[in-house]
Amino acid sequence: MFDVPSPRIRALLVDAAGTLLIPSEPVTEVYLRAAAKHGVKIQLSEREVLDNFRRAYNMPWGGSSLRYVDDARPFWRRVVALSVGSTNQAVFEDIYQYYSEGRAWTLAPGAAAALSRLRASGVKLAVCSNFDTRLRPVLRALRVDHLFHAIVVSAEVGAEKPSPIIFEAAVQQLGVKASECIHVGDDRRNDVWGGRDAGVTAWLWGQDVHSFDEVARRVLHMQQAGLFASWEDDE
Known part of the structure; x- marks a missing residue:
């Protein structure tokens, strides 16, 4: 009420x-597409990637409640790595840059x-x-x-x-x-x-x-x- x-x-x-703002695409599609683009084989279903993403996003971040500091790259690097099971830097950069652009979002x-x-x-x-x-x-x-x-x-x-x-x-x-x-x-x-x-x-x-x-x-x-x-x- x-x-x-x-x-x-x-x-x-x-x-x-x-x-x-509404994401233009499901996060799982964005993450898996970036991995495939850079030749990283992900042995996970879309559901598993989504579950991993939710867990990673909600995990405590160090000793601070502030997840987003400046550009928040450290936080998002951990989220991407735990979501897809890869620390490939090119995959992370591709995803991070995508969400920096208007095309990633819809009003x-x-x-x-x-x-x-x-x-x-x-x-x-x-x-x-x-x-x-x-x-x-x-x-x-x-x-x-x-x-x-x-x-x-x-x-x-x-x-x-x-x-x-x-x-x-x-x-x-x-x-x-x-x-x-x-x-x-x-x-x-x-x-x-x-x-x-x-x-x-x-x-x-x-x-x-x-x-x-x-x-x-x-x-x-x-x-x-x-x-x-x-x-x-x-x-």
């Missing part, structure tokens, strides 16, 4: 991967139009994402970077969701209060619980809201309701 926001909504924060349907509508209505917009430094080039390649007043990346902030630090950084960069923000993301722990701990209203993508058009309609409704409330208070 999604939160009932503060009556005065001034900003929308959105998660990147899994919400705003969620209707996202650009909905965000443009919100921005035109005076809503401040930010990406708030656990990602490495490739996020900005990806957003530029997809021609949506200009829609955002702030792009807040965990690798740059030095904190990952669900830490309130990254949400606080987004709020500060937008020049609003946490209570005036809605955050939308696909991870209950990172996006919903993390957002709420930071004082931000949080909606779970795929459950509380299902499309960017729906997000825009609800945010604009709340914004309008807040304006009416403020007018009544002034009278």
